Amino acid sequence: MPVPLKQQIRVGAYILKQRLLGRGRYPLVLMLEPLFRCNLACPGCGKIDYPDAILNRRLSVEDCIRAVEDCPAPVVSIPGGEPLLHKEIGEIVAELVKRKRFVYLCTNALLLEKRLDLFEPSDYLTLSVHLDGLEAEHDVAVAQAGVFRRAVGAIQAARARGFRVTVNCTLFNTAAPEPTAAFFDFVSGLGVEGITVSPGYAYERAPDQAHFLSRRQTKELFREVFRLGRGRKWRFSQSSLFLDFLAGNQAYRCTPWSNPTRNIFGWQRPCYLLNEGYAGSFRELMEETDWEAYGTGRYEKCANCMVHCGYEGTAVADTVARPWKAAKVALFGIRTEGGMAPEIPLADQRPAEFVFESLVDRAVSDPRESESDKAGGPKTSDQAA
Numbered sequence: 001m002p003v004p005l006k007q008q009i010r011v012g013a014y015i016l017k018q019r020l021l022g023r024g025r026y027p028l029v030l031m032l033e034p035l036f037r038c039n040l041a042c043p044g045c046g047k048i049d050y051p052d053a054i055l056n057r058r059l060s061v062e063d064c065i066r067a068v069e070d071c072p073a074p075v076v077s078i079p080g081g082e083p084l085l086h087k088e089i090g091e092i093v094a095e096l097v098k099r100k101r102f103v104y105l106c107t108n109a110l111l112l113e114k115r116l117d118l119f120e121p122s123d124y125l126t127l128s129v130h131l132d133g134l135e136a137e138h139d140v141a142v143a144q145a146g147v148f149r150r151a152v153g154a155i156q157a158a159r160a161r162g163f164r165v166t167v168n169c170t171l172f173n174t175a176a177p178e179p180t181a182a183f184f185d186f187v188s189g190l191g192v193e194g195i196t197v198s199p200g201y202a203y204e205r206a207p208d209q210a211h212f213l214s215r216r217q218t219k220e221l222f223r224e225v226f227r228l229g230r231g232r233k234w235r236f237s238q239s240s241l242f243l244d245f246l247a248g249n250q251a252y253r254c255t256p257w258s259n260p261t262r263n264i265f266g267w268q269r270p271c272y273l274l275n276e277g278y279a280g281s282f283r284e285l286m287e288e289t290d291w292e293a294y295g296t297g298r299y300e301k302c303a304n305c306m307v308h309c310g311y312e313g314t315a316v317a318d319t320v321a322r323p324w325k326a327a328k329v330a331l332f333g334i335r336t337e338g339g340m341a342p343e344i345p346l347a348d349q350r351p352a353e354f355v356f357e358s359l360v361d362r363a364v365s366d367p368r369e370s371e372s373d374k375a376g377g378p379k380t381s382d383q384a385a
Helices: 005-020 061-070 089-098 112-118 135-141 147-160 177-189 215-228 240-246 282-288 308-321 323-332 356-365 367-371
Strands: 029-032 075-078 102-107 125-130 164-171 194-199 261-263 266-270 275-279
Touching: 005 308, 029 061, 029 308, 061 089, 061 282, 075 089, 089 102, 089 112, 112 147, 125 147, 135 147, 147 164, 164 177, 177 194, 177 215, 194 308, 215 240, 240 308, 240 323, 266 282, 275 282, 275 356, 308 323
Parallel strands: 029 075, 029 261, 075 102, 102 125, 125 164, 164 194
Antiparallel strands: 261 266, 266 275
16 A cells, blocks of 8 residues: 555544644645755755755754644655755654654665664655656766666665655656656566655756746646556555646645745745745744745746645645545546646736845854744735644
C-alpha cells in the first residue's frame, strides 16, 4: 500500500476533526527544512541560491521539535537542500518519530547508504528518494553524471534493510510520455512503496527558466502518461483526486496553508515554493498571512503552478468531503479523453513582486531577522486559522 493504512486513518480523522471544529485553514503536512545546503546544484532548483553565510545555517534539534509541537500537522516532510548533510538529522528524525508524526525524509540519496545506520525502520518513517527520470534524464536534471546509479543502489540497500522507500519525481517540459511511462515501470520494479510525481515549479531564481511546464502542458502530459499507464502496476503516494487534477479533470485552487514551511529564516510566507517573507511563529503565519493574495488567478508568480505541496491538500480535503469522487477515480481510472475542467482566469491576477534580494540582504546583515521578517509579503490580521 503506497500510503500506510495507519497514516490514512490518522489523516482522515484529523481532517474530520478540523471540519467539525469549523476550521477552514489547517495544516496537513509540515515542510521542515533544516538547511538549504546541498551536494548537488540542479538547474531547475531555486532553493540553493543563497550566499554561504545562509547555506551554513542549520535548524537545531530543538528548533525542529518546537516546530512540530507548534504545528499539529500529522505528516512532516523534511526536504532541503540535502537533509543528510545535517549532522543531527538522525536525532531529528528519531524525535519526530517518537512523537508519532509520519516523517518523509527527502534525499537525493548520494549519502543515503552511508547514513542508513542513523535511522531505524518504522511505519512512521519513509525515505523519499528524488529521481527525475531514467539514467540519462535524471543525470541531466541534476547536472552530474552517475547520480542515478548511486540513488538506485541506495534504494535497493534501504529496501534490503526494511525501510519504507518512495520515489519523488519532478517533471519538466523535456519529459515525454513514453520515457516517463518507462521510468514509472522501472521504479515500480524496484519495489518502492509508491511514487510522488509533480510538475516543476517555476522558481524565479532557478538557473534554468526554459523548461518549466505551463498548466496546459502539465495536463496534456499527464493525460498521455496516464493513458499509457492503463493496466500497468504503478503505485502513487498521492490521492487519486490530485492525480485526476494533474490530468485536467478537477478545478482546484491551491491551499498553501495545508503545507506550511519552517526553515532557517522562520515560517515562510506563503508556501514552500514562494518566498515572500517570514512569520515568527506558526500562529502568526496562519492568522496574519493574506492568503487571498496568492494562488493561480490571484498572483502572477502562481499562474502555472500545479505542484503537490499546493494542491495535494486541496485534493485530500475533497476526498474526505466527497469520498465517492475519489472512489470513482480509483475504480474506473483517471479520465484521459474529453474536455478538461475550466481553467482559472488570469485576467485579474496582481503583478509579481520581487522581494527575494531584500530578504536575503536582511538575513545576512542581521541574523536575528531570520526568525521573523515582519516586512515581507502581504498580510492581514483578520484571517482565521
